[in-house]
Amino acid sequence: DADVTQTPRNRITKTGKRIMLECSQTKGHDRMYWYRQDPGLGLQLIYYSFDVKDINKGEISDGYSVSRQAQAKFSLSLESAIPNQTALYFCATSTTSGGLYNEQFFGPGTRLTVL
């Protein structure tokens, strides 16, 4: 089935380490997003990409970077992890065609703990 997958699903790391979270999709969507979820805060947008050559910062991009390696792959990096980056991270996709008004499809999430 067409899907959005994230690896790893769980990660525990130490302060100062570089971490990469990966997202792949088989939906053929052009738009991809990275969100973090903290209890009581909902979803906060970190970065988004409308195509391979288009990368944009979201509302909380400090401390994060991304790479769109292909239409199907969008990676999120924490250059030097800190404890307040402990959160649940979601990748999402959407399309601009077919009359779908930015409905998003989410991956299962990566639970990141920074000690």
Added chain:
Amino acid sequence: AQSVTQLGSHVSVSEGALVLLRCNYSSSVPPYLFWYVQYPNQGLQLLLKYTTGATLVKGINGFEAEFKKSETSFHLTKPSAHMSDAAEYFCAVSIAGYIPTFGRGTSLIVHP
């Protein structure tokens, strides 16, 4: 600018009772509105959406929502709660297909 407010971080109902989750939005132009559900240890999935046309929108699992422009609301309802409805629910607003803004979420607790 767009924003969305979900009233109540937790809603508790008994099995079989009416479910009402509240969502109000702020938008200067006609919005697209969404409700997503997140079950434990899963990603979000779309319950229903309003774009144009009929203001009463039916979604999966017996949920529905009504777009009320005069009240700037898009409340989610279900006539009879089931234990399996226990989850986190997110309302989101999008302007003309732009990146949606999500509410902070409402946790639905269903008691036997």
